[in-house]
Amino acid sequence: MPTSVSPGLTTHSPISNIPYDVLWEIFVYCLPHNPYDWRNSQPNSKIAPILLCHVCSLWRTVALTSPNLWTHLNCYFRASWTLIKSERYWAIRPKDLEFIQWWRRNHGAIPPFLSFTSAADERGEQDIAEAPISDLKKKSKRFATVQELRAGQECLLLYMNSAQCLNITMSFWNIIIRSCERNQWPTFPNLHTLTSLWNGSVPESTVYANVIGLLPHCSPLLLRRLDIHFAEFIERPKILPHLHKLTHISLQHVGFKLEFWHVFIRAFPDLQWASFDIYTDPSGLANYLFPPPKHTLSHLTTLYFGILTEYDEIDSFTPFFDNLSLLSVHTLAVSSDLLSWTDQRAITQISTVLQLAPNITTLYLGRDFLSNYHLTDDVIPLWQIVSNLTHLQLQIFSTNIFPADEVKTALDQFVEHFFSAETDNMLFDLKDEACPIRSISLALKYVEKIEDLGASHICTLKCRWPNIDFQICSKSLSKASRDAWESWIL
Structure with missing residues (x-):
C-alpha cells in the first residue's frame, strides 16, 4: 500500500462534491439551537453562521448567499453613555454599526429576529449619571459630532423597525423614544413578538408608559x-386597540390592583397562552366590593399564574379568578406563597380554581405545596374535579424535619386526594438546601406509595440542592436500587 500520494494526484473531500442546495440544508442544522442564549451572542467566529465563513471560500460563498442563515441576531453592544458639549448621548461603537449593516445585508429583505443588550443596561443610567465628567469626556473622543451619534442611532432604529421579533432592553427603547421626539415614528410593519426588559437603566414608573404608550404611534x-x-403597579391599565389581537402574553414581576387585573385579563378575546407573575397589596382586596362580569377565555389553552404575597393581610388568590371560565385550558400552573399554609386554605383555593378548568391534563403546583400538607374529610378529592389529569408536577422546598407519623399522614392524604388511575406521569421537584438527604428519603416514600397503587405509572423524582442536580425515574428504579438508596440514606 503506498504511503504517500503520487505526484500529479490530488485528493478531494467528498463534501466538496455536495450540491449547493444540499450544502445549504446542512448549514441550517449548524445554527445554534437557541440563538438568544447569551453564549451565542454575535459577532462570534466560533459559532454558525460566522463560523461557516471561516472554513473555505466555497462555504463562505454558500453561507453569505443563504439569507435564512442570518435571520436571528443576538448582539451585545459595548455601548455607553457619552458626553458631548455637556449633554449625554447613548453611543454605539462605529465598528458595531458596521457589523449590524453587514449582517443586515446577508439576510436581505427577510424580517429578522433581533435581541439587543448593551453594557449601559448592566450599569444602569443612574450610575452613568454619577460618573466623573472626566471619564465621560475620555469616552466621547471616539465620536466627533452629535450628527454621527444620531446617524448611528437612526441606523439601528431602521434595523429594529424591520424586525418580526424584537427583544430589547430599555436603553434601546430610549433610542426609539428619542427618535420619536424628532418625529421619526417607527411603524414596525412586521413586528409579531415584542419582549422588553427593565433592568435598572430607567425608572420603573416609566417602563409601561415607554413600551405601551409608544405602540399607538408605531401601529x-x-x-x-x-x-x-x-x-411597578399598573394603576389603570391602558388597553390599546392594537393589543386586543394579542394571542400570547407574559408579564413578569408586575404589580396589579385587583379591579384593574380583571379589566386587563378580559381585554384579549384571542388569548391562547398566558404567563403572569404578579404581586398585589391588601388594600386592593379590601376595597374589592363588586364582582367582575362573567367572562370565558374560550381560546386559552395554557395558563401560568404566580402571585407574590408580601403582606400578611392577603389570605387568598382566588379573587383573581372570579367569574372567569377556563374550560379550554389544558395546562395550568399555580405558584403562590399561599400554597404552603399549614391549614387547608391552600387546598380549598386550589379546588376552587380547578373547578373553573375541569379539562386540564397537566397541573403544576409550586411554592412548597406539600411541606405542611394535611386535609379534612369534607374536602373533595382533586381527581374528581379534574378527571382528565395525566401529568402532575409538584415543587417542594423542604425546610422542616418531618417526623415519621407526619410523613405517613401526609402521604396517605396526598395519594387519596391527587392520585387517579389516569395519572400517567408525576414529577416531584424537590429542593432542600438544609437537608438534602431528608428530601430524598421523603421523595422515595412518595414514589413507593404511588407505585403500590399502579405499577404502570411513571413517577419521576427530581432533586436539587447546591452543586447537585439529578432525576430518578420510577421505571428505571428497581427494588434493589431503591433499597440501596434507602440503606445509604438511613
Whole structure:
C-alpha cells in the first residue's frame, strides 16, 4: 500500500462534491439551537453562521448567499453613555454599526429576529449619571459630532423597525423614544413578538408608559406576542386597540390592583397562552366590593399564574379568578406563597380554581405545596374535579424535619386526594438546601406509595440542592436500587 500520494494526484473531500442546495440544508442544522442564549451572542467566529465563513471560500460563498442563515441576531453592544458639549448621548461603537449593516445585508429583505443588550443596561443610567465628567469626556473622543451619534442611532432604529421579533432592553427603547421626539415614528410593519426588559437603566414608573404608550404611534398591526418584565403597579391599565389581537402574553414581576387585573385579563378575546407573575397589596382586596362580569377565555389553552404575597393581610388568590371560565385550558400552573399554609386554605383555593378548568391534563403546583400538607374529610378529592389529569408536577422546598407519623399522614392524604388511575406521569421537584438527604428519603416514600397503587405509572423524582442536580425515574428504579438508596440514606 503506498504511503504517500503520487505526484500529479490530488485528493478531494467528498463534501466538496455536495450540491449547493444540499450544502445549504446542512448549514441550517449548524445554527445554534437557541440563538438568544447569551453564549451565542454575535459577532462570534466560533459559532454558525460566522463560523461557516471561516472554513473555505466555497462555504463562505454558500453561507453569505443563504439569507435564512442570518435571520436571528443576538448582539451585545459595548455601548455607553457619552458626553458631548455637556449633554449625554447613548453611543454605539462605529465598528458595531458596521457589523449590524453587514449582517443586515446577508439576510436581505427577510424580517429578522433581533435581541439587543448593551453594557449601559448592566450599569444602569443612574450610575452613568454619577460618573466623573472626566471619564465621560475620555469616552466621547471616539465620536466627533452629535450628527454621527444620531446617524448611528437612526441606523439601528431602521434595523429594529424591520424586525418580526424584537427583544430589547430599555436603553434601546430610549433610542426609539428619542427618535420619536424628532418625529421619526417607527411603524414596525412586521413586528409579531415584542419582549422588553427593565433592568435598572430607567425608572420603573416609566417602563409601561415607554413600551405601551409608544405602540399607538408605531401601529404594529401584526403584533401577537407581548412579553414585558418590570416592577411597578399598573394603576389603570391602558388597553390599546392594537393589543386586543394579542394571542400570547407574559408579564413578569408586575404589580396589579385587583379591579384593574380583571379589566386587563378580559381585554384579549384571542388569548391562547398566558404567563403572569404578579404581586398585589391588601388594600386592593379590601376595597374589592363588586364582582367582575362573567367572562370565558374560550381560546386559552395554557395558563401560568404566580402571585407574590408580601403582606400578611392577603389570605387568598382566588379573587383573581372570579367569574372567569377556563374550560379550554389544558395546562395550568399555580405558584403562590399561599400554597404552603399549614391549614387547608391552600387546598380549598386550589379546588376552587380547578373547578373553573375541569379539562386540564397537566397541573403544576409550586411554592412548597406539600411541606405542611394535611386535609379534612369534607374536602373533595382533586381527581374528581379534574378527571382528565395525566401529568402532575409538584415543587417542594423542604425546610422542616418531618417526623415519621407526619410523613405517613401526609402521604396517605396526598395519594387519596391527587392520585387517579389516569395519572400517567408525576414529577416531584424537590429542593432542600438544609437537608438534602431528608428530601430524598421523603421523595422515595412518595414514589413507593404511588407505585403500590399502579405499577404502570411513571413517577419521576427530581432533586436539587447546591452543586447537585439529578432525576430518578420510577421505571428505571428497581427494588434493589431503591433499597440501596434507602440503606445509604438511613
